[in-house]
Amino acid sequence: xxxxxxxxxxxxxxxxxxxxxxxxxxxxxxxxxxxxxxxxxxxxxxxxxxxxxxxxxxxxxxxxxxxxxxxxxxxxxxxxxxxxxxxxxxxxxxxxxxxxxxxxxxxxxxxxxxxxxxxxxxxxxxxxxxxxxxxxxxxxxxxxxxxxxxxxxxxxxxxxxxxxxxxxxxxxxxxxxxxxxxxxxxxxxxxxxxxxxxxxxxxxxxxxxxxxxxxxxxxxxxxxxxxxxxxxxxxxxxxxxxxxxxxxxxxxxxxxxxxxxxxxxxxxxxxxxxxxxxxxxxxxxxxxxxxxxxxxxxx
Numbered sequence: 001x002x003x004x005x006x007x008x009x010x011x012x013x014x015x016x017x018x019x020x021x022x023x024x025x026x027x028x029x030x031x032x033x034x035x036x037x038x039x040x041x042x043x044x045x046x047x048x049x050x051x052x053x054x055x056x057x058x059x060x061x062x063x064x065x066x067x068x069x070x071x072x073x074x075x076x077x078x079x080x081x082x083x084x085x086x087x088x089x090x091x092x093x094x095x096x097x098x099x100x101x102x103x104x105x106x107x108x109x110x111x112x113x114x115x116x117x118x119x120x121x122x123x124x125x126x127x128x129x130x131x132x133x134x135x136x137x138x139x140x141x142x143x144x145x146x147x148x149x150x151x152x153x154x155x156x157x158x159x160x161x162x163x164x165x166x167x168x169x170x171x172x173x174x175x176x177x178x179x180x181x182x183x184x185x186x187x188x189x190x191x192x193x194x195x196x197x198x199x200x201x202x203x204x205x206x207x208x209x210x211x212x213x214x215x216x217x218x219x220x221x222x223x224x225x226x227x228x229x230x231x232x233x234x235x236x237x238x239x240x241x242x243x244x245x246x247x248x249x250x251x252x253x254x255x256x257x258x259x260x261x262x263x264x265x266x267x268x269x270x271x272x273x274x275x276x277x278x279x280x281x282x283x284x285x286x287x288x289x290x291x292x293x294x295x296x297x298x299x
Contacts (some may be wrong), residue, residue: 004046010072012039013051017069020059081277094120097279101143103127110290114283121279129220140280142269147262148204155269158284161291163239163264167255168246172232174253180235182258183211190234192217192225203237205259237261266291 015025016036026033044051051065061069101107115123129145143160150157167186169179180186183205191203191213202210217233219225226243229236230251246252268287270280 001046005043006039009039009043009046010076012036013043014069014072014076016040016052016059017061017065093118093279093282095279096122096124097141097283098124098139099141099143100126100128100139102129102145106291107143110287113290114286117286118282140270140277141283144267144269146265146267148208148210150267155271158268158270159265160268160284160288161266163241165237165239165261165264166243167235167237167257167261168229168243168252169235169255170230170232170252171250173229173234176232179253179255180257183209186235186255186257187211187213189214191215192219192228192234192236194218194225195220204262205257206262207259209259239264 012025012029012031012035015028016022019025019028022033022037022040026036029036040052047064047068049064050062051068053060053062099111101111111123111125115121126139142155146157147165169177173190177189178185180189186203193203193213193215195218203213204210213235215234217228219228222238222242225236226238226246228234229238229243230246235255243252247254268284271277
């Protein structure tokens with residue numbers, strides 16, 4: 001059977017199925033609409049089964065059409081991965097690289113420098129702090145922050161960079177609230193927390209201690225959290241390197257507790273296949289080297 005079915009027919013069918021439109025599929029494939037329609041018709045003719053029900057107003061897949069799509073998707077992806085890996089055996093890195101990452105200057109500089117070094121790479125980059133699970137599909141790599149134990153996502157997690165952290169407060173805040181010396185005391189103090197990243201409001205400390213804190217200020221920005229802490233809006237957990245100068249000049253006070261906060265870690269998540277794509281390995285090696293010794297604030 002396989003020698004009687006052309007790969008382009010399957011590629012055209014896959015795109016028509018996903019778009020439910022010959023016109024949109026043709027635009028995506030950069031082919032004439034008549035070619036795409038003919039490919040699907042030839043595929044149905046060869047398989048002797050209807051894959052798509054078409055009317056003048058809409059299109060929907062048949063049961064056989066759904067089965068075919070679900071079966072060929074992993075096969076086509078595997079073939080594409082193999083071809084890309086083989087192409088990387090040449091003199092230069094090439095192919096598409098799809099990334100989701102936070103919109104931070106030090107990451108942006110590293111990614112762009114990588115593209116300058118490997119001009120044959122076709123970059124697609126979406127900037128998000130906390131991508132949802134469904135959004136991860138279709139990307140080669142996701143860069144995301146974490147504290148403490150990671151949730152099981154089915155993706156491989158590789159540590160890129162780690163920042164020791166501390167709890168800080170401004171002198172003005174400590175004039176209004178007692179300085180906590182334990183996690184239990186900290187629970188009842190006003191805190192500045194993340195809105196959605198890092199599992200939201202809970203604060204995570206070493207030895208697997210997790211506490212719920214009181215918060216009227218929730219931000220997905222280390223820079224905003226630091227400014228809010230300087231203005232006395234609450235206690236904050238910050239990477240030590242981003243607030244060391246403030247601790248030294250007295251504008252922030254490091255709070256000594258009975259347990260240290262978990263480190264802030266930048267992770268790279270990629271597919272759990274046995275062998276990750278070579279372009280992913282090369283990029284991660286480059287990123288780790290580029291960010292080695294990084295000590296600029298997370299702004």
